[in-house]
Ligand SMILES: O=C(O)CCC(=O)C(=O)O
């Protein structure tokens with residue numbers, strides 16, 4: 564499990580450095596305990612240091628920290644929640660109990676070799692938010708992402724006919740973003756949500772994204788239950804690893820590159836992927 568502290572591309576026009584506060588926050592979140600070899604995990608913390616809006620310098624810090632503590636607890640909870648969500652989503656798509664095994668694991672536990680990542684985002688306050696962007700518009704590659712946001716708003720999703728709509732933090736609530744993989748499996752019935760994060764004028768904002776995906780060798784394609792004479796598959800079959808590679812290389816175009824049929828634009832994400 565990798566923990567990534569992502570560099571918000573944000574600080575740009577503010578001429579500020581990434582706040583060391585985040586590292587402090589991380590310390591308190593993670594609850595550093597005595598490090599034992601059996602508990603070791605490698606966590607990559609990357610912080611973006613931006614000095615002017617023309618010059619971005621990113622520093623990658625690699626630190627070893629104990630896996631014990633709050634972060635471990637959080638990941639365990641997210642795993643359990645992911646399995647429950649997956650069951651509900653796939654059942655709603657008509658998958659029978661036995662067909663769930665590939666995705667949820669034989670005993671309903673977490674899929675063997677699932678690819679998961681926890682990403683910690685920090686968006687420092689910016690006195691001139693219109694001149695910068697916290698996180699550029701994108702869809703997540705994952706099956707879905709479970710997102711926690713601190714009590715400062717910043718997340719926006721794109722809705723056809725409305726444009727960018729804010730998703731304000733709600734105490735005690737988590738947000739589930741549909742990712743590219745679920746769009747493929749559901750044959751576009753669950754479209755990946757196009758989203759971005761904007762920065763706040765006065766408050767730093769934190770968010771924690773938990774990305775769920777199956778094991779890298781898993782073959783992904785629209786679920787056969789959803790395919791019929793009037794419902795041709797919209798995406799070709801490929802491994803999850805292949806798709807991750809395509810996304811890394813082609814970003815917004817990835818979904819359209821694995822698409823078999825031309826889709827009428829349904830939402831912002833499809834428009835975006837057509838770019
Ligand atoms: O900070 C947010 O609200 C969004 C984070 C996000 O979209 C991501 O980490 O992929």
Ligand SMILES: [Fe+2]
Pocket residue numbers: 701702703708758
């Ligand atoms: Fe995202």
